[in-house]
Amino acid sequence: MIQEPRFVTFNLEGMNNTDKLVNSLLSNSIKFMNESASNNPIDYKSMSGSDIEEFSLASMKEVASSVSFPKERIHLVRNHIFPDILLKETGYGVEIKSTQKDAWTSTGSSIIESSRNEDVERIYMLFGKLGGIPEFRCKPYQQCLSNIAVTHAPRYLIDMNLDQEDSIFAKMQTEYDNFRQLPEADKISKVRKYYIDKARKEKKHEMPWWMGETTKVNLSFYNDLSVDDKNEILARACILFKSLYNKDNKNRYRPISLWLCNNYSLLCPNMRDDFSAGGQCTILNGKTLERPYPHIVQEILKNHCRIKDLLNHPDEDILMSIHDYWDFPYNPNDLYNSWLDMIEECFKENPQLSFVPIRKHIEDDAKLS
Known part of the structure; x- marks a missing residue:
């Protein structure tokens, strides 16, 4: 079985010094986190989501000096701001997700992104798999979003093993950066059309309830x-x-x-x-x-x-x-x-x-x- 890379970078034309600096910071952080998990796997199996956020922050600050990244520019934000960690003055952020299962899948953030930090242009997903042998991976956010599901609101589904051509954006024939900047109503409309067309193609009679135009709460x-x-x-x-x-x-x-x-x-x-x-x-x-x-x-x-x-x-x-x-x-x-x-x-x-x-x-x- 081929080992998936633990760090995947953005495919950018003409990377500048900031892009390279962020790459070095995150690739070294992932290496540090996996070495730590390998040395003490039992300690990581019981970690909560908040624990993983704190561990991710501490790891980035630990390796920051080795890549000449100012550690004071690494911030873990609170109050449900998206993404979880801001790399100040770079335009980058890091969303942290984890699962207690021995799997590389989980439920992600809202497709609306109403709480997105306006200074962040590019986001990495840092994911911790705590079940089985604990392991950490990091890749561009949009490359690991496989589908959309609903809890109390439409949310992305995460799959860290996902091929880029199988992402939800490839399926909808759009780009994440274009989709994320749409007004909320247009986002819902685009997703709605995708699922209606998909159901029609598969000859299924289905439509998720949250895709309608109704404003009534009670049935x-x-x-x-x-x-x-x-x-x-x-x-x-x-x-x-x-x-x-x-x-x-x-x-x-x-x-x-x-x-x-x-x-x-x-x-x-x-x-x-x-x-x-x-x-x-x-x-x-x-x-x-x-x-x-x-x-x-x-x-x-x-x-x-x-x-x-x-x-x-x-x-x-x-x-x-x-x-x-x-x-x-x-x-x-x-x-x-x-x-x-x-x-x-x-x-x-x-x-x-x-x-x-x-x-x-x-x-x-x-x-x-």
């Missing part, structure tokens, strides 16, 4: 809404979810249930009832149909005016949702006809709906009585 039931509020949501669902018109009964309503919870903080244990149950459509324009239409046709026609208005005069929410959920070619300058094209094609491909001339009924503004 409530969809069935408790007023009729008008229900119709507004049904109209938006008819626009966004192609699955409503597909043959796949199993997955027809699952994405809508997730969307309701994510965007509106609403629970709906019987989503199917609003789209499929409640009787078929038997009368249209005052005439009894020879063959009744499935209930979904009734919902489309009932909410058609609202649907048309939403697509011809889209608000920010519907535009963002279309961007997230429409997985078919569409004209952003003609959303209404793009939707008509989609729904017509879906009806033709679904044996249960193929006999319904849905586009004609919509364009003729067919009445349900």
